[in-house]
Amino acid sequence: MSDYKELLKKAGEFHGDICGGIVVGTKLAIYGMENMGMTPGRKDKRLIVFTEIDRCISDAILSVTRTSVGKKSLKPMGYGKFAATFVNIDTGEAIRVVDMDANKKDKESEGGNEETIEEMIERVDKTPGEELFKIQEVSVKIDPNDLPGKPLEIATCAVCGEVVMDGKHHLKGGKAYCTSCFDRSYYELL
Ligand SMILES: [Zn+2]
Ligand SMILES: [Zn+2]
Structure with a gap:
């Protein structure tokens, strides 16, 4: 084969x-x-x-x-x-x-x-x-947070209290937010 x-x-x-x-x-x-x-x-x-x-x-x-x-x-x-x-x-x-x-x-x-x-x-x-x-x-820029290995940034969302890994949180007024709470979510709470 x-x-x-x-x-x-x-x-x-x-x-x-x-x-x-x-x-x-x-x-x-x-x-x-x-x-x-x-x-x-x-x-x-x-x-x-x-x-x-x-x-x-x-x-x-x-x-x-x-x-x-x-x-x-x-x-x-x-x-x-x-x-x-x-x-x-x-x-x-x-x-x-x-x-x-x-x-x-x-x-x-x-x-x-x-x-x-x-x-x-x-x-x-x-x-x-x-x-x-x-x-x-091509040339590809990869955020260090997206590389394999130990997590570089870990945050907790100020609204839902859930953990956000790998720098995927958003900062505003010194507070961290998850994407669902900060921007918009792919789901809606029922
Ligand atoms: Zn197939
Ligand atoms: Zn949140």
């Missing part, structure tokens, strides 16, 4: 099934890590990954890069775009990898002979990464 197929299997197990997003996301993550001089499928403490979409592809990226939200090494950005950025926090080197297939304008009109998932796996396995993805060299 190729490294790709082995990592694809693992990503599929994590995601629940091997769909198109997992097929492409696995390849994207391998390509990204290789371009960073890192080993796909192996945890690398220097790596932080920003994923831009809350869909299948990002589960494959998580699985292959061994990054996680809990380790602060995975940053889901929710931009709704088929791309991910790989950052080496030791060197500051960063690349943004874009899935070109998902960005084809004439994708819909191609139609007709839809490939099966098995055919897609074979195609993606054999195609060199540079034909599937675009790489941009």
Whole structure:
């Protein structure tokens, strides 16, 4: 089995099934890590990954890069775009990898002979990464609070009394507030 197929299997197990997003996301993550001089499928403490979409592809990226939200090494950005950025926090080197297939304008009109998932796996396995993805060299500023490691700032909200980690509090008049109390919340108390 190729490294790709082995990592694809693992990503599929994590995601629940091997769909198109997992097929492409696995390849994207391998390509990204290789371009960073890192080993796909192996945890690398220097790596932080920003994923831009809350869909299948990002589960494959998580699985292959061994990054996680809990380790602060995975940053889901929710931009709704088929791309991910790989950052080496030791060197500051960063690349943004874009899935070109998902960005084809004439994708819909191609139609007709839809490939099966098995055919897609074979195609993606054999195609060199540079034909599937675009790489941009980028610079990413990461707040020290967002880096892995011990918490730098811990506050308590003056309104709700709940703890706010990692500098995510807001200061006003010398008091700290959580985002829900300070700004607006994604939930409403009933
Ligand atoms: Zn899926
Ligand atoms: Zn609060």
